[in-house]
Amino acid sequence: MKRFYLTIILACSAAVTLPAYAAMGNMQGMANMGNANNMAGGQAAKAQTFIGHGRINSVNPTGTVNVAMGPVKALGWPSMSMNLLVQDKATLNSLKTGEIVNFDFAKDAAGGYVITRISPAEQ
Template sequence: MKNLIAMAAVVVALASPALAGDAGTTGKVNAIDAAGRTVNLTHGPIEALGWPGMTMDFAVLPSIDLDALKPGETIAFTVTQTPEGTYAIDSVTPAE
């Protein structure tokens, strides 16, 4: 049984995209849900995750000040994988 659990952990680790390198890109803020701590972004590819550009909702970590974000602005951001296996924005800066 222990070997089966160890093998399952290896399979999950190999199937999950690595966060090595920069797991970030730029994106346009479409909407902000302060109560739900989510931001809807149209973003470019996130190469470290193998994601194409798309429009999606992201959870935002508590360390991010949502009041600093405005719909229509372009930001640079990075994401991190949460313990639950989802991805959340962990840093935001104005895009250059």
């Protein structure tokens, strides 16, 4: 009878531990993946910058510009008009409605896009 109970106990423990052990075997390659704690050592991800070209539709003194821009292939975007935040609000004073501009923009922490550099396009 003791042998019967011992066999049942071993079978149950194997049924519980083997699937967990098998699942851990699939995660061996994930040991070196970075997370917020691992990136504190200077390996923080850099924001990707994209290049845009377009015509200014409007300038909002609160810090946004509406731009009719060409396609952005890196993001898979077609031509469109879009409101974009401007990182340096002092540049808003030099922008004019109807002006053709070149600009760099990046994704911000909130998930939107912000213009990091803007200048008149050479014609």
